[in-house]
Amino acid sequence: MKNFTYWNPTRIIFGRGTIAQLRDLIPQDEKILMTYGGGSIFKNGVYDQVKTALQTMSLQEFGGIEANPTYETLMKAVEIVKKEGITFLLAVGGGSVLDGTKFIAAASRFEGDDPWDILAKGAKVKSAISFGSVLTLPATGSEMNSGAVISRKSIQEKRDFGSPLTFPLFSILDPSSTFSLPTKQIRNGIVDTFIHTVEQYLTYPVATPLQDRQAEAILKTLVEEADMILSDPKDYDAMATFMWCATQALNGVLGCGVVQDWATHIIGHELTAFYGLDHAETLAIVYPALLRYKKKAKAEKLLQFGQRIFGINGLKRDDQIESAIEATETFFHHIGMPTRLQNYQIDAKEAAEKIRERFILRDNKIGEHKDIFPDDVKAILLAAA
């Protein structure tokens, strides 16, 4: 087991009717800016619940944070924060609103020239506005971690940052607020949660039997519950399980003491930056191709994963491994998620070359062995044609 530190100060309030607790979670004298996305919170009733809970408090609004939240949009919120003397942010929505709000929190207090430096140059976050969240879309785990991914439209870049100062103070998770989610977003959330888990699990063994089983707990639950989650979006217990899986997959616990990969995320970000694919769609394309490309380095864990998650036993070693990868693809297809670039009419040769060039510029070496170089990225994307 590797040395690690774990710290996660976010308070989780989970369950039916919990949005009303907002009034006790935010001090009465804060000037609040509520941030949200495209307006789904008007349809699912969450907007009204938040307004009712906070009716006696100073509450302004900033809507329109897009999926893959952009620097351009978020800087408008930063202006409002400064102009209006906002002291507390309340993110109401999914991972994009949460990620965007983390950036607003840090950028509003940034003392350098350009807050983009936080993302592009790793400039240190020395101060951030406090914030909480009301989660309406289980997927990214952003409700219980300190990380965020932000895009800059003008230069087609997608970058991440994180700071001990950008944990949500609290996150309210009421599964009933997910009942009106479109199937596509639920499907995306399942894949996102699945890939977050395997990025911290499907690498090579370093004597972490507990962490392995904790990761497998999430994977097995997702595979077993996916039909329930997708067939009835108003099944409270199924949505509660899905919501808690998504949070647990990326709150830091799975990463304790293990080796981590994250190559699929880093490559996937480029597919979103260039082609506008949903984050989860990019992961489902890259991951199976990456597993095949790295199947020797990941052999031990692929065998364990196949056996414990999909019950694959009794084949020859190579066949066990290939079956585990196939089972992953089959699971994605079963929940309606494509796994190939051609499914989006993307020319694989063009995409692979464009993204290879970007990796050359960045001098990135990725994967758990830091041995995935630009040419390997290209090969992986060509294999995902």
Next chain:
Amino acid sequence: MKNFTYWNPTRIIFGRGTIAQLRDLIPQDEKILMTYGGGSIFKNGVYDQVKTALQTMSLQEFGGIEANPTYETLMKAVEIVKKEGITFLLAVGGGSVLDGTKFIAAASRFEGDDPWDILAKGAKVKSAISFGSVLTLPATGSEMNSGAVISRKSIQEKRDFGSPLTFPLFSILDPSSTFSLPTKQIRNGIVDTFIHTVEQYLTYPVATPLQDRQAEAILKTLVEEADMILSDPKDYDAMATFMWCATQALNGVLGCGVVQDWATHIIGHELTAFYGLDHAETLAIVYPALLRYKKKAKAEKLLQFGQRIFGINGLKRDDQIESAIEATETFFHHIGMPTRLQNYQIDAKEAAEKIRERFILRDNKIGEHKDIFPDDVKAILLAAA
């Protein structure tokens, strides 16, 4: 799934050589009181590592906190805290030292007449001294929760308390500091961790498939790793896994959204109070008897537990259940833990009657259905003869 809140602000620093980080974890101007137990920290080198890390700081010592820490001993530390103007406590040891330090932290700032009221009357903790810990004995999970169990010798009482103010600020877990533990303490720690887990799992189903698998992750790991843990106390990876299992079993995650039992703990405390048995020894006596007594109410979970932890399949329903209970006993025996009162020369009739009377006085109804009354406690203890 039931509604829940989860909050755990303790920072975990885990791994080889991490005790040296103490100097960065405690502000330079604190007046520290280091608390410890019977002196094992002198043998395992931890005392020297702590002293070296904090050599430039104000550091006083309070040793002699016993297993099942007593109010009588701890109040002596409270006197020192007040007299010396101590501002930070550092618990160095196992769960008893940690629990005792939590009480010292709260009692030193208690404004009522007698800090025993915190335990006996549930008096609210309104302030507590900050504290951290260096853990040397994996077992109780106290290093990452806010609870403590304290005994009062003079009246043979054992009571618990907890407060949001009594989470450790940090806990350092260096598995190498466990290398000199006696086998008996390791065995106790495994059983303690096992029972903490099942108290939050082996009840009745409330649609929590993820939490079930998270609990099973710990149980399965303990069962699979126990021989490694016990056979070579200097096996770093085995001890690291054991240590992390113990922490994860009682840091609040397993309890999220589930039904909890805790009857075995409550009954077991009385066996310690009257007969001085180690905490884990009492759990191993009470639990199998309680499972048999409550096997109808726990049937669904007992079947799942037997199948997933011990691979019990293909029998008739009643036999599956009995086999799951037998497998638990066999596991305890395998690691050298007795499961009967007679193993300690305790007269079951006398013990059962004495403890029944105490439950009558307390008006306790315990177990996940709150349906274990004093007569049931007696019956369970008679069955554990």
